[in-house]
Amino acid sequence: MPDYTKPLPVITQDSEPYWSAAKAHEFRMQRCTDCGKFRFPPTHACWYCLSTNTEWAELSGRGTVWSFTVMHQPYYKGFTDELPYAVLVVELEEGPRIASNIVDCKREDIRIGMPVQVVFDDVTPEVTLPKFRPV
Amino acid sequence: MVQADDRAIAFKNQVAVVGIGTTNHYGTYNEMGAYGMAQEAFKNALDDCGLTQDDIDGLIVGTGTGEPTAYDDMARILGVHPRVAYPYSNGGRLFGPSVMLMASLVASGQCDNVAFVYTNNARTTRVKFGGQDEGASAIHPAYGFTSPGANAAIEFRRYLHEFNQDREKLAAIAIGQRKSAALNDMAIFRDRPLTFEDYVNARYIAEPLRLNDYCIINDGAIVFILSRADRAKSLKKPPVYIRAASQQGGWSIYHWQDGFEYEPYSRVAKRVYGAADVTPKDVDALFWYDAFAPFLLYYLEGFGFCGRGEALDFIQGGRIELGGELPVNTSGGHLSETYLQGRAIMVEAVRQIRGECGPRQVPNAQIVQFIGTAPNASSFILSKD
Ligand SMILES: [Zn+2]
Numbered sequence: 001m002p003d004y005t006k007p008l009p010v011i012t013q014d015s016e017p018y019w020s021a022a023k024a025h026e027f028r029m030q031r032c033t034d035c036g037k038f039r040f041p042p043t044h045a046c047w048y049c050l051s052t053n054t055e056w057a058e059l060s061g062r063g064t065v066w067s068f069t070v071m072h073q074p075y076y077k078g079f080t081d082e083l084p085y086a087v088l089v090v091e092l093e094e095g096p097r098i099a100s101n102i103v104d105c106k107r108e109d110i111r112i113g114m115p116v117q118v119v120f121d122d123v124t125p126e127v128t129l130p131k132f133r134p135v
Numbered sequence: 136m137v138q139a140d141d142r143a144i145a146f147k148n149q150v151a152v153v154g155i156g157t158t159n160h161y162g163t164y165n166e167m168g169a170y171g172m173a174q175e176a177f178k179n180a181l182d183d184c185g186l187t188q189d190d191i192d193g194l195i196v197g198t199g200t201g202e203p204t205a206y207d208d209m210a211r212i213l214g215v216h217p218r219v220a221y222p223y224s225n226g227g228r229l230f231g232p233s234v235m236l237m238a239s240l241v242a243s244g245q246c247d248n249v250a251f252v253y254t255n256n257a258r259t260t261r262v263k264f265g266g267q268d269e270g271a272s273a274i275h276p277a278y279g280f281t282s283p284g285a286n287a288a289i290e291f292r293r294y295l296h297e298f299n300q301d302r303e304k305l306a307a308i309a310i311g312q313r314k315s316a317a318l319n320d321m322a323i324f325r326d327r328p329l330t331f332e333d334y335v336n337a338r339y340i341a342e343p344l345r346l347n348d349y350c351i352i353n354d355g356a357i358v359f360i361l362s363r364a365d366r367a368k369s370l371k372k373p374p375v376y377i378r379a380a381s382q383q384g385g386w387s388i389y390h391w392q393d394g395f396e397y398e399p400y401s402r403v404a405k406r407v408y409g410a411a412d413v414t415p416k417d418v419d420a421l422f423w424y425d426a427f428a429p430f431l432l433y434y435l436e437g438f439g440f441c442g443r444g445e446a447l448d449f450i451q452g453g454r455i456e457l458g459g460e461l462p463v464n465t466s467g468g469h470l471s472e473t474y475l476q477g478r479a480i481m482v483e484a485v486r487q488i489r490g491e492c493g494p495r496q497v498p499n500a501q502i503v504q505f506i507g508t509a510p511n512a513s514s515f516i517l518s519k520d
Pocket of ligand 1: 032033034035036037046047048049050051
């Protein structure tokens with residue numbers, strides 16, 4: 001694999017299970033086992049009820065494009081060659097909204113409300129990024 | 136201090152803005168650093184109201200995005216010995232709340248004359264918004280997602296979708312404020328007229344936002360002084376009263392809640408209009424935190440200037456320009472005058488009430504309003520009496 005020059009996520013105590021699951025190509029997020037709500041990004045306790053009883057529930061991986069932008073400004077060296085590139089916010093079937101990139105889709109073809117499905121991009125031997133493709 | 140039923144602070148003419156001072160220009164300050172700019176603006180603010188260093192018994196230091204400034208060093212280099220001094224960091228979105236706190240210090244009797252000192256050399260220190268380390272739990276940079284502007288772009292695209300609106304109607308904001316900037320000798324873009332063609336031909340930064348939808352990054356400093364209203368009348372300039380102030384926290388960027396912050400804005404609106412005993416129809420000019428042009432749409436709707444989804448139509452036809460029904464950011468604002476995180480907009484709001492704006496004066500301006508952005512939606516109302 002050629003050197004990967006894009007920024008990598010900072011993995012913390014709270015987010016480590018998210019990234020471990022992604023590495024195993026599983027899409028998991030925290031769900032509070034007291035109030036039942038999903039939350040993202042990962043936190044120690046549930047922000048709805050402050051319970052620390054949490055399971056890492058597997059998600060369907062399905063969602064829709066809530067909105068997106070196309071980045072034209074070079075901010076990160078590793079993305080310069082891809083300018084302009086799209087960043088989307090996906091509303092997951094289970095509720096949370098997350099930022100990601102789209103694969104297998106030209107940026108002119110992205111539409112709000114478009115159904116998407118998670119895919120896993122093994123960007124380094126240690127890190128896998130959940131991304132989305134059109135369904 | 137009277138707490139209205141709905142908990143905005145109604146200052147009931149207890150607190151007035153008595154002095155304002157800016158650096159002698161905005162733009163690039165190679166000749167001095169952040170503290171030097173603060174000294175220049177402070178001297179101008181004292182000259183504006185006739186108070187002296189010894190009169191200042193409260194000092195709030197708002198650190199800009201450039202070189203950090205410590206509140207204790209600031210007190211030393213300004214030669215003041217205030218009873219109350221503290222730093223007020225984290226820039227723009229806390230500007231409105233900082234005015235509320237300062238006014239509370241005066242209204243509660245803690246201080247007679249509070250100076251708010253804000254200095255920022257973002258330009259010479261080459262501050263960038265975006266591309267930096269985004270903290271311990273950073274996920275977004277891995278997807279190339281960064282900068283407050285990109286977040287505003289995502290929200291604006293969603294807005295266009297939900298209300299089936301035309302993106303190019305947004306041009307009215309940047310173009311309208313640029314026209315006002317042409318009448319302002321301090322405005323960085325005074326001599327850069329902006330036509331609709333210029334606007335649509337400018338590059339995208341984060342689509343659908345283009346260059347002129349973004350604020351400027353520059354150097355400058357602002358000082359304003361709040362005093363007890365009963366003493367304000369004896370100072371050099373007519374007092375500008377802070378009628379009411381309110382804010383609402385609990386909303387966070389990068390989490391894409393529904394509704395374009397309608398709920399926090401409408402909560403603040405209810406409180407601040409109630410406490411000031413005015414309605415949007417009474418507002419002679421609106422001063423808003425224009426980091427990015429689309430924010431105005433959410434303010435106008437949340438504060439009830441127009442209905443939901445109607446703001447892009449509301450701003451057309453010169454309505455928000457000088458001579459229109461609701462002139463906004465008559466100095467040119469962050470988009471065309473200077474980006475000092477709300478403080479220079481405060482200066483213009485005060486000057487409008489004083490009648491000091493010359494060719495860009497709103498005739499007989501009696502009541503003006505400031506609206507600051509969510510998270511920490513905030514607003515305060517200034518009046519002539
Ligand atoms: Zn819970």
